[in-house]
Amino acid sequence: MNLAPNVLALLPEYILTLAGVFIMLAEPCLKPGSSRKPLGWIAILGTLLAAGASWFQLGFGTVHAFSGSIQTDAFSIFFHLLIAAVVLVTLLGSLEYFEGNATHAGEYYALVLFGAVGMMLMTCSTELLMVFIGLEISSISTYIMAGFRKGQAVASESSIKYFLLGSFATAFFLYGIALAFGATGSTSLAAIAVGLGTTKTPTLAILALAMMIIGLGFKVSAAPFHVWTPDVYQGAPAPVVGLMSTAPKAAAFAVLLRIAFSGFPSMQHRWAIMIWILAALSMTIGNLGALLQRDVKRMLAYSSIAHAGYLLVAFTAFPVEGISAAAFYTAAYAAMNVGAFAVITQVGGFNETARTLDDYRGLATRRPVLSGVFAFFLLSLIGIPFTGGFFGKFYVFSAAIGSGHIWLAVIGLINSGVACFYYLRLLATIYAKPTAEASEVAPATPVSVPAIVGLTLATVATLVLGIMPGNTLWLAQYAGTSTMIENAREQCAATPNNCQQMPVPMERR
């Protein structure tokens, strides 16, 4: 099949946009109070098609479209598939969650799809303008989704906090782009990389990079820019938290990788220090913060800050190993975290009846299977062998040690030890003897079939990443390699005389 590059490169985005617009149009046509599940199924179908389209793109290698502002390569396809999978699990878990509880549940499905379009757009843009547009599409959708439990005071509070801090971060990111434009005369990553070689104002470029890292640091909730995370995650609906703690973060990490590795590779020694500090702070603050929490969602919010820190460790392994380790860790983290929040969705329900550790006491006697799955995700978050979390951490830390950042790896390993404590405390609580009053509250509604499918998907993904990481790892390494080859090609095209001095990219294994 021959498709124009402009069609091929954004095929998944087109599919999701069409599905989202269709849901938006169909929503008011349905009778108020009638089931919104058909719209949910359309969203699921659209997501599956988008994932299929991404897989289809893999056969075309690197595709440039829209005057070079979109670059579909193995790197973007990896993140496209990841985002589609997260969205799929979220949608499957949300079908029952919003049914009968929210008045316009159809809008939720449309917003999830639009959000996914934005995130996917972020991962395949090599032009900062497109990155900005994608970032905003994904952010604005998630601001609304965070407050989707209308009428609940905590929901709107969560929404406003997310909105204000998110916009604040966007402004920083934009200022960074403006300064990068000033330093190099372009907003395209390839042109910035070339322009940095001849720029007369390197200080401005460093400032630009710092501003962009601050902006994206907010989005991935890396300490010290994490203050919004616990509040927002605590107040937002559980399936939405599952989505926004994984997919937008994966997209933001993809952007950070592109900016750092493709746009500013010549300033590696500068941004490595900033990322080093961010990583160390995020791991420490995230894990120490989680120790103090009684609210389970809040605890997992701090845990996600810590995981953002582990992910940042991968950045220090420049160039190819860093990309593949970061990509693999993102996948492992997404699988286990979206799974954990899918369990919380089922345990708490729309009214979030189970919030604190006390509410989870003795869960195992009431919901044995659900508790078992939850335990598996928690073990993966700790990093126990045979789970995705273990291999993720293994690759990240070995990449860091391989590039000589021993101390960062040591800090990470100490933090993993600290993290054991609060995950195990939650586990112990779940398997503790239930108190008398807790057993009375149990109206255990059965888990619906789509939610079971979603949970199974997340479980299988976490397990497969832990037992047979080969395929994903290959795709992650291919992603890293293709990005570096493309960088080298762009640089060669711009400065043919220096071609011999380019680092030889790793061959595809």
Added chain:
Amino acid sequence: MSAQVPIAYYLILAAILFSTGVAAFLIKRNIITIFMSIELMLNAVNLTFVAFAHMWHQVQGQIFVFFVMVVAAAEAAVGLAIIIAIFRSRQTLNVDQINLLKN
């Protein structure tokens, strides 16, 4: 064209505007004012873009400004809706009183 304003003046003005926005975001306690300070930051960015576009003789920066304005409008629509929702449930827009989400 005799006396042209140097590019640095625009950049310094933009930096001052941006810093004012950041400071106001951190100091102010009313949500609407906080939201306005974000808009101030975005406009500082716009000014920077236009100044640099002039310096580089490239239209790219000015195109960026259009996109920033459009996105800021979309963001304002969503933001004001959220602010209305929060006022309905709390009857206040003071951030110090919007503190249900704590340990």
